[in-house]
Amino acid sequence: xxxxxxxxxxxxxxxxxxxxxxxxxxxxxxxxxxxxxxxxxxxxxxxxxxxxxxxxxxxxxxxxxxxxxxxxxxxxxxxxxxxxxxxxxxxxxxxxxxxxxxxxxxxxxxxxxxxxxxxxxxxxxxxxxxxxxxxxxxxxxxxxxxxxxxxxxxxxxxxxxxxxxxxxxxxxxxxxxxxxxxxxxxxxxxxxxxxxxxxxxxxxxxxxxxxxxxxxxxxxxxxxxxxxxxxxxxxxxxxxxxxxxxxxxxxx
Amino acid sequence: xxxxxxxxxxxxxxxxxxxxxxxxxxxxxxxxxxxxxxxxxxxxxxxxxxxxxxxxxxxxxxxxxxxxxxxxxxxxxxxxxxxxxxxxxxxxxxxxxxxxxxxxxxxxxxxxxxxxxxxxxxxxxxxxxxxxxxxxxxxxxxxxxxxxxxxxxxxxxxxxxxxxxxxxxxxxxxxxxxxxxxxxxxxxxxxxxxxxxxxxxxxxxxxxxxxxxxxxxxxxxxxxxxxxxxxxxxxxxxxxxxxxxxxxxxxx
DNA sequence: GAGAATTCTTGATCCAAATCAATCTTATAA
DNA sequence: TTATAAGATTGATTTGGATCAAGAATTCTC
Numbered sequence: 248x249x250x251x252x253x254x255x256x257x258x259x260x261x262x263x264x265x266x267x268x269x270x271x272x273x274x275x276x277x278x279x280x281x282x283x284x285x286x287x288x289x290x291x292x293x294x295x296x297x298x299x300x301x302x303x304x305x306x307x308x309x310x311x312x313x314x315x316x317x318x319x320x321x322x323x324x325x326x327x328x329x330x331x332x333x334x335x336x337x338x339x340x341x342x343x344x345x346x347x348x349x350x351x352x353x354x355x356x357x358x359x360x361x362x363x364x365x366x367x368x369x370x371x372x373x374x375x376x377x378x379x380x381x382x383x384x385x386x387x388x389x390x391x392x393x394x395x396x397x398x399x400x401x402x403x404x405x406x407x408x409x410x411x412x413x414x415x416x417x418x419x420x421x422x423x424x425x426x427x428x429x430x431x432x433x434x435x436x437x438x439x440x441x442x443x444x445x446x447x448x449x450x451x452x453x454x455x456x457x458x459x460x461x462x463x464x465x466x467x468x469x470x471x472x473x474x475x476x477x478x479x480x481x482x483x484x485x486x487x488x489x490x491x492x493x494x495x496x497x498x499x
Numbered sequence: 500x501x502x503x504x505x506x507x508x509x510x511x512x513x514x515x516x517x518x519x520x521x522x523x524x525x526x527x528x529x530x531x532x533x534x535x536x537x538x539x540x541x542x543x544x545x546x547x548x549x550x551x552x553x554x555x556x557x558x559x560x561x562x563x564x565x566x567x568x569x570x571x572x573x574x575x576x577x578x579x580x581x582x583x584x585x586x587x588x589x590x591x592x593x594x595x596x597x598x599x600x601x602x603x604x605x606x607x608x609x610x611x612x613x614x615x616x617x618x619x620x621x622x623x624x625x626x627x628x629x630x631x632x633x634x635x636x637x638x639x640x641x642x643x644x645x646x647x648x649x650x651x652x653x654x655x656x657x658x659x660x661x662x663x664x665x666x667x668x669x670x671x672x673x674x675x676x677x678x679x680x681x682x683x684x685x686x687x688x689x690x691x692x693x694x695x696x697x698x699x700x701x702x703x704x705x706x707x708x709x710x711x712x713x714x715x716x717x718x719x720x721x722x723x724x725x726x727x728x729x730x731x732x733x734x735x736x737x738x739x740x741x742x743x744x745x746x747x748x749x750x751x
Numbered sequence: 752g753a754g755a756a757t758t759c760t761t762g763a764t765c766c767a768a769a770t771c772a773a774t775c776t777t778a779t780a781a
Numbered sequence: 782t783t784a785t786a787a788g789a790t791t792g793a794t795t796t797g798g799a800t801c802a803a804g805a806a807t808t809c810t811c
Binding site: 705 | 797806
Binding site for chain 1: 575577581585596597598599600601605606625628629632635636638639640641642643644645646647649650652653654656657658673697698699700
């Protein structure tokens with residue numbers, strides 16, 4: 248836990264300004280000085296492992312979390328042991344914004360694979376944003392974006408059928424991977440079919456059948472967690488298809 | 500548009516501190532001085548009428564809106580003329596928070612009945628919140644609350660059946676009316692069956708049938724837009740029923 | 752106040768996706 | 782290495798709610 252060892256976890260604790268995520272993470276667009284001030288309140292924990300929790304529903308709200316590497320799912324547990332998956336979070340994405348209001352977490356956050364996480368004590372962040380208009384602005388933007396995303400998801404669940412939901416999900420992942428410098432065509436899913444189905448309001452079996460169908464239709468290749476998107480254009484068409492133009496198959 | 504006439508619309512333009520909504524609206528919890536400063540940037544327009552728009556999707560984002568009296572629906576229009584209703588907004592509720600991120604409205608807001616609306620230029624609000632930590636805090640809270648509410652809605656759409664969705668919707672309205680000093684048992688719906696169905700991801704016919712069924716089961720009395728909740732307790736049970744305890748009918 | 756246009760209700764039918772069931776595959780444990 | 786469990790796939794069956802259809806009630810409009 249010191250600098251005794253060069254190959255220590257300290258090495259992953261690089262400052263925001265040298266972090267590859269800086270262009271899409273919380274410090275995005277801050278001046279170097281401001282970034283340093285923010286940097287000082289951010290804690291970087293040692294890697295968490297599959298199944299570890301960042302927080303659980305009804306925990307006291309202390310920190311926001313940012314995925315640095317790996318992935319995290321957030322979910323609302325129900326009394327009967329079930330859950331609703333609320334989101335999957337990739338590097339650079341902020342987690343815990345829904346807890347500010349009543350100072351308690353409304354959902355749980357569980358690590359899907361070995362992940363490095365940045366931790367930001369919210370009271371410090373809020374204090375800092377008081378004296379840093381650009382940070383305040385960034386916070387408003389990120390909170391607002393979260394709302395937009397949830398609204399998109401509401402539309403997806405309210406209006407789109409199974410096929411469209413899965414296609415939209417894959418397109419979303421693809422785009423997010425791309426922005427992070429990963430391949431938008433070839434990636435591994437860190438979540439199970441069950442979790443995908445839960446997130447999209449579908450049964451596992453439906454998700455499984457759709458993957459098979461998409462493969463048969465030449466949209467993608469799938470082998471367990473490994474996804475290769477073959478025809479991004481057509482997949483996008485399936486994803487944005489609404490009610491009125493179901494069934495139409497467009498050629499590219 | 501002056502003080503020529505005592506019975507003019509100017510009369511509805513009362514300051515926040517004399518507004519009955521002050522305990523659940525944006526200025527909630529602000530010090531009197533701070534409230535005055537906020538008050539000065541708020542514009543109060545003359546009443547809008549059924550069908551009027553506060554803003555439309557892709558409009559430039561300028562202002563947040565607060566319902567003072569009446570009600571408003573927000574919805575995401577789709578290319579094919581359809582829409583997804585995103586929310587119904589009652590007095591004291593803030594509208595437009597999803598537009599901060601990209602400075603453009605992602606949804607449209609339409610007045611459901613004659614309504615008075617307060618208008619808050621966001622650039623002024625943001626500026627003010629820079630020098631007013633309590634206002635900044637309140638903004639974080641309201642943004643965060645919006646996220647929580649959307650997440651609840653995601654769970655409702657992802658996990659609950661038609662019956663549970665409508666019950667939850669009615670319970671939500673009831674609670675919100677109560678907090679505003681209206682009867683939680685007896686109210687008028689300002690939205691159509693079609694809009695309720697759209698919001699809840701259901702067909703109009705399903706909504707209509709459920710109202711009939713709820714009435715038959717003695718949960719409520721319904722006559723067109725007029726709703727009287729007879730058995731709030733049992734309605735709440737239906738609303739919070741999850742997957743695992745479908746069908747069980749609990750007596751109170 | 753008649754006629755048109757919505758909105759709402761109710762019934763009949765259909766279908767997308769859930770559920771049930773079985774097998775297969777891949778991880779984890781002993 | 783073999784058990785054992787968990788995850789994924791595929792098929793058969795069921796079903797909740799959509800869709801189709803028609804009529805009734807209400808509200809707009811001229």
